Amino acid sequence: MKKASFLIILALILVNGASAQVIDNENLTVTHGPWLQNLDANGVTILWTTNKPAVPGINITGPDGKTRFVRNSHDGIVDGGGMLHKVRVEGLEPASIYKYSVHSVQIMKYQAYKVYYGDTINRRAETFTTPPLRSDKVSFLVVNDVHNNSGKMSSYFRKGNVSGMDFCFFNGDMVDFLQSPDELFSGFLDSAVTSFASKKPFYYVRGNHETRGYKAREIKNYFDYKDGKYYYGFDYGPVHFTVLDCGEDKPDNNKNYFGLADYDSYRAEELEWLKMEVKSDEFRNAKKRIVIIHMPIVKEEKQNNGMKYLSDNFGPLLQASGVNLMISAHTHRNTFYEAGKSGFNYALLVNSNNSFVEVIADEKEIRAVVKDVTGKQLAEYIIK
Ligand SMILES: [Fe+2]
Secondary structure: OOHHHHHHHHHHHHHHHHHHHHHHOOOOOHHHHHHHHEOOOEEEEEEEEEEEEEEEEEEEEEEOOEEEEEEEEOOEEEEOOEEEEEEEEOOOOOEEEEEEEEEEEEEEEOOOEEEEEEEEEEEEEEEEEEEEEOOOOEEEEEOOOOOOOHHHHHHHHHOOHHHHOEEEEOOOOOOOOOOOHHHHHHHHHHHHHHHHOOOOOEEEEOHHHHHHHHHHHHHHHHOOOOHHHHOOEEOOOEEEEOOOOOOOOOOOOOOOOOOOOHHHHHHHHHHHHHHOOOOOOHHHHOEEEEEEEOOOOOOOOOOHHHHHHHHHHHHHHHHOOOOOEEEEOOOOEEEOOOOOOOOOEEEEEOOOOOOEEEEEEOOOOOEEEEEEEEEEEEEEEOOO
């Protein structure tokens, strides 16, 4: 054997021998979260991710000091095996403080007749408070059009009183597009967790930018939407909230959508739902009604396709239904339309991409304060 051939064979033996001895010494860790969703008087949904496949669970301790362990299952199979975890905890008491920690058990091998477990980790405990069954007020913070600038968003949370609020709305265009889940995390979610989202819930309202990119199809996996829809209603204190999904702004056949947009029929379907929503007891019996939507529903001469459809179809329906306030985003400008000035009879607050809004509502009035990134108050609006 020639010397060169011998050396090649020796090198192959060494490489194969080395690869056979590779050991995965990386510990199981929580990579993102936890963040809270759909917190109500009796339950909460908690999400987080791990760096390796795991079986998720929650240790939760109530005001009585008793701890229970919660895992979810679907169709008889315990949830697990992925790296994104979502656990719903039910059976909570209203207006109570709960301590919880996320629990993950690594799955190293998952075969039909052989499952090997690896590390078990318990994340440090966090707390949250369930809302009361009845409350005479509600407070929340609104942030929008962050467009991946999580540093700016963190300033909002440092200057704003998010810890004193009941929840937060992310009112769309939090990211430019979604080509990978990492854009959610680096774009705003990691900063939200650091600031408040392990202790207070948020509602992630879809903007037009969230519809772009391959992973836009998977947003719902990372959050917990009521009835699995981007449009829904819910009650908190004296307010009924109607959350709407604006869809894309340009016509479905715009070349930038490459034939993959179907928002005209989607908005028509949403409109049918809205007709039912405004007839519901929850909507009609509420002391105050607030609509949250990324693109403002306003009457203007020149409007793009999406906003025109909303103005022509959603606006008159909301006008006839006694909406007190609409909170929107999208234009990157601060604008306030008194009731009647929007072309409809509800007040409309459009928040810019450089400010956030703190809202406190009771049975008498809705008070909205707009603040800039330094926490300086820019405007205050009181809607009776
Ligand atoms: Fe937008």
